[in-house]
Amino acid sequence: MSSQKRLMYYGKGDVFVFRTYQKPLDGIKAIPESGFTGRNNVIFGMNAKIALEGEFLESFTKADNSRVVATDSMKNFILRKAAEYHGSTFEGFLHFVCKRFLDVYSHITAVEITADEIPFEAVQVAGDTHLETSPLVYRHSRNELITTTVKVQRSKAGYELAKQESGIRDLHLIKVSGSSFYGYIRDEYTTLPEAKDRPLYIYLDILYRYNKKEDAVADNPAVYVPAEQVRDIAASVFHEADNKSIQDLIYRIGLRVLQRFPQLAEVQFLSNNRTWEAVIEDIPGYKGAVWTEPRPPYGFQGFVVSRQDLVNEGLEKAKESVKA
Numbered sequence: 001m002s003s004q005k006r007l008m009y010y011g012k013g014d015v016f017v018f019r020t021y022q023k024p025l026d027g028i029k030a031i032p033e034s035g036f037t038g039r040n041n042v043i044f045g046m047n048a049k050i051a052l053e054g055e056f057l058e059s060f061t062k063a064d065n066s067r068v069v070a071t072d073s074m075k076n077f078i079l080r081k082a083a084e085y086h087g088s089t090f091e092g093f094l095h096f097v098c099k100r101f102l103d104v105y106s107h108i109t110a111v112e113i114t115a116d117e118i119p120f121e122a123v124q125v126a127g128d129t130h131l132e133t134s135p136l137v138y139r140h141s142r143n144e145l146i147t148t149t150v151k152v153q154r155s156k157a158g159y160e161l162a163k164q165e166s167g168i169r170d171l172h173l174i175k176v177s178g179s180s181f182y183g184y185i186r187d188e189y190t191t192l193p194e195a196k197d198r199p200l201y202i203y204l205d206i207l208y209r210y211n212k213k214e215d216a217v218a219d220n221p222a223v224y225v226p227a228e229q230v231r232d233i234a235a236s237v238f239h240e241a242d243n244k245s246i247q248d249l250i251y252r253i254g255l256r257v258l259q260r261f262p263q264l265a266e267v268q269f270l271s272n273n274r275t276w277e278a279v280i281e282d283i284p285g286y287k288g289a290v291w292t293e294p295r296p297p298y299g300f301q302g303f304v305v306s307r308q309d310l311v312n313e314g315l316e317k318a319k320e321s322v323k324a
């Protein structure tokens with residue numbers, strides 16, 4: 001290799017964007033595992049992180065700021081573009097902002113933005129005869145959130161979508177009964193008792209990638225995969241199956257997500273084991289037990305499920321070619 005590209009980027013994190021009355025996301029097909037069919041986007045809120053790549057080596061090596069877009073300006077750029085984007089997805093918005101950056105600054109070669117949703121939930125309020133959903137008041141949710149990354153680089157054709165992934169972060173799910181963990185290696189290092197029924201508590205990040213990256217940013221509900229449905233599939237599969245481990249569980253979730261969404265190429269999992277620790281296992285005459293948070297350290301798993309796994313499981317016919 002004659003020349004290796006040097007790692008070089010800079011950018012801005014914690015760019016908070018709240019756009020009210022963004023175009024609603026609708027036209028989403030219902031799936032059996034989820035009641036989700038759209039986002040009203042009354043609050044389209046996110047915490048974005050942007051990084052630029054380009055011809056600004058001399059800002060590092062010669063203290064020459066003449067090609068530096070101040071990171072403060074990047075923040076302003078993103079915020080102002082929020083008034084110019086009229087689609088209905090985070091993916092579409094990030095794609096739009098990345099392209100506008102490349103249009104305005106000719107020495108920038110690539111723009112990557114990751115946005116984490118700042119989720120707000122509808123609240124129920126007193127109506128004349130019954131509770132109704134307020135169209136005005138929302139509650140900040142501290143539950144899981146949508147995460148999206150888009151990277152666009154300059155190409156001969158104009159723009160190239162270099163990276164795109166979407167998903168859900170910080171999904172915390174507990175199944176109080178119906179999970180086991182046994183059959184693992186027992187040797188002189190093993191102190192963990194086998195569990196035929198444990199209260200499995202997991203933290204999950206689920207990221208998915210499309211066969212065609214463009215489908216993610218097209219603002220086309222016919223091909224768009226909403227993270228809320230992926231979240232609900234995770235809960236449904238956890239509910240349905242007696243799992244033998246987190247490894248077993250996330251594989252099954254991955255298969256189901258890919259079955260529901262033929263437009264996806266793969267699903268990636270980052271899981272944590274937060275299984276509660278038993279304090280009082282038998283309460284005579286009563287169902288249930290007393291548990292507490294586990295002591296550190298915690299276990300984790302990383303795994304990607306792809307369409308080939310569906311083929312291997314006999315859940316999908318092999319394709320002549322699946323283009324990533």
Ligand SMILES: O=c1[nH]c(=O)c2[nH]c(=O)[nH]c2[nH]1
Binds near residue numbers: 192244245246247273
């Ligand atoms: O689902 C689990 N997978 C493991 O690999 C593991 N290891 C462990 O100690 N507990 C668990 N649970």
